[in-house]
Amino acid sequence: MAASEEDPAVQRLIDAFGGQPVAAKERLVGEPAYLSKRLQFASGSEIIMHDDAVVAVVLHAAPTGFAANGFNLSQWIQGLDKNATLADLKAAIDAPRTLGGMGFMLDGAYAEPSFKNNRGWNDPGNLLSISFTVEAPQRACRPEDDDCPSCCDLLVRAKAPDSGVYVEQTIAALAGAAAAGLIIESPRWVPLADLHALHASRLMERVESQLSCTACKRIICLTLYRESPATFEFTVFNEARQRPLEAIPPVEQWGDDLRLAQDRDAMHYVDHQPGSWFLVEQQGTLFLEARYWRNSMVDSSALIRLDQAETDSYRAGGHDYLSELVHQIDKSGPHTDGSPYFQRDLYRGPDSANLSKCFAAAIVNHTWIAEQRRGS
Ligand SMILES: [Zn+2]
Incomplete structure (x- = not known):
């Protein structure tokens, strides 16, 4: 891994995959650009290089456009074939798992299997490929995705x-x-x-x-x-x-x-309490996004259009009034239909996708992520 195409170890790998590739594809990726080169072999394997350094080796267990039969895994990893399940992989690879995803940490590289439709890893016949990469799978883009x-x-x-x-x-x-x-x-x-x-x-x-x-x-x-x-x-x-x-x-x-x-028609940020609520305004109407807890582990948010009484109370009581209201909303269990806020939660309504988008745009300067990024 990380060696160039001329490196003897890479040449040995190319020989082991059957010598001459059936296809060699190149493309520039991003700007500043790097050259992504894929060597595809009739044996069902691929070598991917970035600027002449090997970044991934992919063994396709399932047939692909360049290899009518999948790669013969048993030649390479004892105990594995195209019917391997995740349990079989665990037994055969016998290495620590990566955090998140389905990968394994090897000596100087990572191995990540992929299964049909990203599931079915418990049933034989769903294994698509195994990728060996230099970078941890969740921390860098998959080189296969260059195309x-x-x-x-x-x-x-x-x-x-x-x-x-x-x-x-x-x-x-x-x-x-x-x-x-x-x-x-x-x-x-x-x-x-x-x-x-x-x-x-x-x-x-x-x-x-x-x-x-x-x-x-x-x-x-x-x-x-x-x-x-x-x-x-x-x-x-x-x-x-x-x-x-x-x-x-x-x-x-x-x-x-x-x-x-x-912008005159759009939602605008008014106020927020970090970790608890946001208040936005649109053409004179106030909308409150209240964070609540479904249980001790899982939180969610409700978007409530303040009624006239609530708006008046906010004008009188300000920030503290809203914190108290959000507390009440949370206590009522707004995800259950016994709560008076269940029906009022606009995120449950037909326009929820559009509302979340407008709302996110209104608070873009004020989310905790934005504040962290600015170090304030
Ligand atoms: Zn894409």
Whole structure:
């Protein structure tokens, strides 16, 4: 692992996989870019390299486009064949498990099996492949996903060599894929539609949109910098959420007339109590998102439109009144239909997906993650 194609150990591996590959594919990934190269062998195996260093070896137990029969696992790992279940893998590989996922920690590498539809690991015949990777599976994108058909072609590069991201075209490609449902825009980052205007305003040092792929789960981070060229990176969830995000300046400072008109209709942040509630306002109506506990382990949130009496009490009692109201909501068990808040919870209603999205956009500068990222 991590060796180059010319390395004797890699050459031995290529020989063991049957010598000449049936296909060799190359593509540039991301910006700054790396070259991803896949060597595919008729034996049902693949070697994936990033900039000439081996990052993954994949043994396909099931037939693939380049190998009509799956890889003969028993040759490589005693006691395994294409009918192996997770229990068989545990017995045969006999190594500590990775945290999360189904992987194993080997000496200097990780092994991660994948099963049909991400389940069925207890039944024979569902094993698709076993990937051996340099990076821990949950901490880095899977090298196999370099070719994900849903998201691998969304970066548009500028025509001149080495001139980086063609920003307008890339934003259009991402917006198109989002409209087609291939990727999902994160409401916790700068909306794709605002990226260009915020960047042009020069009010933020870095402006970033994040979108996750529904197929491979990688998160695309498109970032425009005030002082340096744009980047387009694929990351995993935990890495993506820790990326820095400055507070987004008020729309009056950077939005055009149309954007300002949209903002007048949108939800706006009013107040919050960390870890407990958020209050937003939309055209004079107040909405309270109250965190509650289903049991001692599992929490959830309800979105309640404040009625006139509650609104009046808030005007009189302020922050403390809302904390008390949230306490009452929690105590009533709003996930059970005996609670007066069960029916009022807008997250249970038909418009819940749209409301969560508007709500997330309204509080984007104020979530605890945002505050942590700014170190405040
Ligand atoms: Zn993808």
